[in-house]
Amino acid sequence: MTAVADAAPTPAPSPADSDLVRAARGLPVRRTPVWFMRQAGRSLPEYRALRAGTRMLEACQDPDLVTEITLQPVRRHGVDAAILFSDIVLPLVVAGVDIDIKPGVGPVIAAPVRSVADVDALPPLEPDRLAFLATAVRRLVTELGATPLIGFAGAPFTLATYLIEGGPSKEHARTKAFMYAEPAAWGRLLDRLAVSAATFLTTQVDAGASAVQLFDSWAGVLSAADYAERVLPHSRAVFDGLGGHGQGDRDVPRIHFGVGTGELLTLIGDAGADVVGVDWRVPLDEAARRVGPQRSLQGNLDPAVLLADRATVDREVRRVVAQGRAARGHVFNLGHGVLPDTDPGVLTSVVDLVHELTAT
Ligand code: CP3
Secondary structure (H helix, E strand, O other), rough: OOOOHHOOOOOOOHHHOOHHHHHHOOOOOOOOOOOOOOOOOOOOHHHHHHHOOOOHHHOOHHHHHHHHHHHHHHHOOOOEEEOOOOOOOOOHHOOOEEEEOOOOOOOEEEEOOOOOHHHHOEEEEEEEEHHHHHHHHHHHHHOOOOOOOOEEEHHHHHHHHHHOOOOOOOOOOHHHHHHOOOHHHHHHHHHHHHHHHHHHHHHHHHOOOOOEEEOOOHHHHHHHHHHHHOOOOHHHHHOOOOOOOOOHOOOOOOEEEOOOHHHHHHHHHHHHOOOEEOOOOOHHEEEEEEEOOOEEEEEEHHHHHHHHOOOHHOOOOOOHHHOOOOOEEHHHHHHHOOOOOOOOHHHHHHHHHHHHHOOO
16 A cells, blocks of 8 residues: 555545535545534633633624634644634624623623514614625635534524523523413514524525534423424524525535434424434434434533543543444534533544544
8 A cells, every 4th residue: 555545534625525514414424523512712722812802792793803713623623624603692793782792601681572562673684794704704714625614503592592581591481481472473583583593694604604503502491392383493494594405505514403402303303404413411322213314413422521531531432423323424522512611632632532433
């Protein structure tokens, strides 16, 4: 064999042929792709240095900062995808809703949506206000070369929880009460949020993002019946906003994720996902059974495992990789975002181990 043949697997010539996109479509891969939700963020000292003195929502609208922060984890960890540095509330902020992201808390809404009139007063998102986003994505795609960029948006339900609760919440009781008490206004609210999420996603895809993830982080608080009837149609509308599969330039893989969604996995797939994101509660072989052979899986190492000893990390990574083999395709990820206290060196070693275990 020649030296070239002995070298690492041939890198993908283009993002569209990357292992991330191939696994998402259920095609054979060179090795299992791996990236981490919240890979750009406080676990990285270079992120903390760059963010010092700039508010989160300002940073998200500065193409230079977005580009640099998005690239940091790709350079450091050698992950198989970048995810745009932004936030799920950004489309609302750009539309003019008064929101702040408080460090250690999350998004806080100055005037929460509490009445039917509040729903109808929400400002629409004008696509031409997203020029900064298109600029950042185009720059990133150039810098990333063969590494795919994942664009993302918040799903209508999860955004509605922030708007109605006024900030982060555990039970989402006000949200559910509004959903039951005002079904027509609820439908209009989620319709509007679906339109702005679709606008946010199409801007990213048109500027060159190679895949998209719709975060419905808090959908797991709903019963399957309520999710199916009152939420799923609106999430499907976001994906439909990208156009049908096989239609044109926006035909990129769609990842759909929520926390605590074990009872919803089939429905989350039905909303229009190529890849269903799974948290750590359901093992991937069981998740594969639930979503069926038409969809790939993403997940699902418990982020807390990364705070444990190396032997535990090693054992759990091997288990996730082995159980992921039951899926049509597997994108290795955590079951939720990287915790701020995570040692970045551990993240890099997880990338290396997943690649080593799955190289063909
Ligand atoms: O690396 C990435 O994953 C890309 C960047 C990203 C951020 N937010 C950056 C961020 C993504 C994909 C999000 C999505 C997001 N934002 C979600 C869905 C994902 C999930 O975690 O379920 C949600 C629910 C939000 C709302 C939100 N924004 C929360 C709960 C927080 C954390 C608050 C805190 O300080 O603990 C934010 C702020 C936020 N978004 C940070 C980052 C890097 C921290 C801000 C900081 O550095 O001070």
